[in-house]
Amino acid sequence: MNKQEKQQELSRLFPVWEQLTEAQRERVAGAAVEASYKKGDTIHNGSLDCVGLILIRSGKVRVYLLSDEGKEVTLYRLKAGEMCILSASCVVTGITFDVHIEAETDLDAIVIDSKTYADLREENIYVRCNCYELLTDRFSDVMWAMQQILFMSFDRRLAIFLWDEYASSGDEVIHMTHEQVAKYTGSAREVVTRMLKYFAEEGVVELMRGGIRILDKQKLRNLSQS
Amino acid sequence: MNKQEKQQELSRLFPVWEQLTEAQRERVAGAAVEASYKKGDTIHNGSLDCVGLILIRSGKVRVYLLSDEGKEVTLYRLKAGEMCILSASCVVTGITFDVHIEAETDLDAIVIDSKTYADLREENIYVRCNCYELLTDRFSDVMWAMQQILFMSFDRRLAIFLWDEYASSGDEVIHMTHEQVAKYTGSAREVVTRMLKYFAEEGVVELMRGGIRILDKQKLRNLSQS
Numbered sequence: 377m378n379k380q381e382k383q384q385e386l387s388r389l390f391p392v393w394e395q396l397t398e399a400q401r402e403r404v405a406g407a408a409v410e411a412s413y414k415k416g417d418t419i420h421n422g423s424l425d426c427v428g429l430i431l432i433r434s435g436k437v438r439v440y441l442l443s444d445e446g447k448e449v450t451l452y453r454l455k456a457g458e459m460c461i462l463s464a465s466c467v468v469t470g471i472t473f474d475v476h477i478e479a480e481t482d483l484d485a486i487v488i489d490s491k492t493y494a495d496l497r498e499e500n501i502y503v504r505c506n507c508y509e510l511l512t513d514r515f516s517d518v519m520w521a522m523q524q525i526l527f528m529s530f531d532r533r534l535a536i537f538l539w540d541e542y543a544s545s546g547d548e549v550i551h552m553t554h555e556q557v558a559k560y561t562g563s564a565r566e567v568v569t570r571m572l573k574y575f576a577e578e579g580v581v582e583l584m585r586g587g588i589r590i591l592d593k594q595k596l597r598n599l600s601q602s
Numbered sequence: 603m604n605k606q607e608k609q610q611e612l613s614r615l616f617p618v619w620e621q622l623t624e625a626q627r628e629r630v631a632g633a634a635v636e637a638s639y640k641k642g643d644t645i646h647n648g649s650l651d652c653v654g655l656i657l658i659r660s661g662k663v664r665v666y667l668l669s670d671e672g673k674e675v676t677l678y679r680l681k682a683g684e685m686c687i688l689s690a691s692c693v694v695t696g697i698t699f700d701v702h703i704e705a706e707t708d709l710d711a712i713v714i715d716s717k718t719y720a721d722l723r724e725e726n727i728y729v730r731c732n733c734y735e736l737l738t739d740r741f742s743d744v745m746w747a748m749q750q751i752l753f754m755s756f757d758r759r760l761a762i763f764l765w766d767e768y769a770s771s772g773d774e775v776i777h778m779t780h781e782q783v784a785k786y787t788g789s790a791r792e793v794v795t796r797m798l799k800y801f802a803e804e805g806v807v808e809l810m811r812g813g814i815r816i817l818d819k820q821k822l823r824n825l826s827q828s
Binding site: 443509 | 667669673675694696697698699727728730731734735737738739740741742744745746748749751752753788
């Protein structure tokens with residue numbers, strides 16, 4: 377990608393581009409780098425690193441909590457066109473928590489390193505404002521996840537998860553092991569297996585090797601809205 | 603409180619006061635009202651109302667989630683000198699969740715109504731930035747609460763709760779029923795009773811009518827840090 381292409385991508389993916397001075401644009405375009413991640417790659421590992429602001433060109437990012445015992449809870453996902461701000465959390469003093477971030481699919485991105493982003497935030501009130509605004513959106517995502525986890529019965533949670541997977545891929549087969557579903561729903565493998573068997577008995581899904589096939593979309597939808 | 607006193611209080615409690623124009627200060631001082639709440643009063647009830655920005659002069663506010671089944675989970679508390687922003691959540695489009703807010707003690711506050719605050723946010727980038735920055739601080743609070751609830755063993759959670767209550771009141775007796783402790787720790791009454799009995803057997807606390815007396819602070823501290 378040459379400099380001009382990078383500027384073009386930045387103007388498309390970085391919403392405060394218009395609010396930058398010419399000098400700031402030059403600086404950001406000079407510092408920003410293309411980055412590729414393979415599916416499953418760790419992008420951000422708790423407090424250990426601070427990659428910077430990630431502008432997603434293609435692919436999906438998953439942000440999750442990880443307990444000392446290895447339990448994972450998915451907080452939210454980001455897709456092409458969105459920015460990952462918690463990979464630059466070291467820049468924001470108000471953030472006192474650590475998350476883990478992984479490439480959920482192969483990922484293509486532009487990264488503005490933490491130092492450049494920190495300077496920009498310092499100099500430009502619109503950048504600072506946009507940063508906090510982004511964090512507020514993520515706050516909403518996390519509250520949604522929290523309500524799911526705390527309050528919702530697991531059958532409904534699982535139905536919503538399966539429905540969302542189907543809706544986002546368009547594929548009636550969800551290519552995941554029970555272990556993976558458990559990981560993503562913040563549950564235990566046994567609980568997932570038990571509930572999936574119940575769903576299968578109800579004719580909602582069919583369990584197959586390495587995946588789950590949705591048989592009755594209407595029933596699944598009803599379950600997810602019950 | 604006369605106008606001058608109100609302006610003085612606003613300059614002390616509203617951190618962006620210095621960034622307002624003279625006209626905006628006039629407007630805010632004209633619109634802001636004193637408000638008093640009694641301990642236990644509901645300040646904000648999910649999506650039903652949108653009181654505005656609450657600047658706490660004295661007392662404590664508790665912000666919590668409430669499930670359809672009546673289960674409560676405390677997200678965070680605010681004290682004198684802090685601002686309650688989620689009582690103005692209708693003003694911020696990025697917020698897609700509802701919380702409940704109550705006066706945890708008798709409360710004295712200055713309230714800037716939602717309309718006035720919304721206009722100010724619209725006109726003044728510093729007010730908007732401060733609003734999102736506040737929300738980021740609350741995001742951190744919520745993440746802390748979430749990690750407590752999701753990952754921590756209940757004995758530790760209960761010990762931390764009792765320790766925090768003791769630390770904030772300075773009173774060795776925590777005047778709460780098991781029901782109330784369960785409410786505040788997002789747990790069930792039975793679980794609280796069982797764990798408190800265990801703590802009592804360990805000599806950490808003594809259970810009394812309408813309260814819990816802390817007997818061994820060092821042990822409680824250890825439990826909360828285990």
